[in-house]
Amino acid sequence: MTTENHNTEQADTTASQKAERHKARQQKVKQGVDAKIAAAQEEKGILLVLTGNGKGKSTSGFGSVARAVGHGHKAAVVQFIKGTWACGERNLLEGAGVEFHVMGTGFTWETQDKEKDTQAAMEAWVEAEKLLKEESVNLVLLDELTYMVSYHYIELERVLTALKNRPPMQHVIITGRACHRDIIELADTVSEVQPVKHAFNNGIKAQLGFDY
């Protein structure tokens, strides 16, 4: 056997060993995933909370709405903080039959009027409560609701009661920073979106079609 042949043979063995090891690793991953899937058999309406200071919380909520609608499910959105900007996702989703309720004031730091903001928040919340009783609505997105609770515009207890008494198969998504711990406690799934870095802090402006 020449040195060259020997080396080639060795290289072949190594490659095939690597492929075997890869396969063994992947089988182990697959077994773990399969076992988890087999264990998870309950179906119920999920309360999902997307909180934290990073970018992507509301966008994820709207992505879920798009997914639900894509399956022919009925979805509704209540937006508790309305920017003065246009809203690209609303254009698409409302066109696809999604019911939208938008709180009647702008950002709460724009109006600086607690009484007016509380009234606007309550009007939006009443719409939310109606949706949370409506069995035909598969998914309710309560966008930026957390701030309304933080600012005491809407009572925490009233929110918890409506969430607990909703139809058992109805999914609800709540977005916003600093979600109250009692809502997190009640939730089935909670993701915290943390900012690692943000273009805005490097002088890049919010851009239509991407940021709003």
Place this chain on the structure above:
Amino acid sequence: MTTENHNTEQADTTASQKAERHKARQQKVKQGVDAKIAAAQEEKGILLVLTGNGKGKSTSGFGSVARAVGHGHKAAVVQFIKGTWACGERNLLEGAGVEFHVMGTGFTWETQDKEKDTQAAMEAWVEAEKLLKEESVNLVLLDELTYMVSYHYIELERVLTALKNRPPMQHVIITGRACHRDIIELADTVSEVQPVKHAFNNGIKAQLGFDY
């Protein structure tokens, strides 16, 4: 002045003082936000990375696509891990004119064949490279790309080169766990989605219209 009148007056003062303090706080918040907005004037294509182990990364990416499409922008999606499940967001977004490329194998832990997976990943990546040269595409979602780099199915350098040389106004979103640090370094905005809790771990199965 009776004691009763005096008390009422005090209560009124306190309420009005509270409203004033609320207004002052909100003005300060508004000033901070306004100053940041004034400072952020650059427009450019953003590279957004959504990483971490929590739920909502891909969904957020699809929400961004819905937003872009809602503004009449052109968006395209390359999905690097394709489940065997239906995909609600695809139904809606493809109908709204979004170009989809889906990698030709299932989950990498389903196939357990490195060579086959590498080939499928490369075929999807070639489509991504085409999109990353196409100025008319405003937004490219590279869904679950991070795993392809982690598994060495696609060379990191090739990914970085394509991202750096893309049209300057093109936005790109990369999703997936454990994003390579060099991609994070290159990114403009990075959010890490952390799992606080997940229904799946409490025996609740993934549900059509919500989880997929």
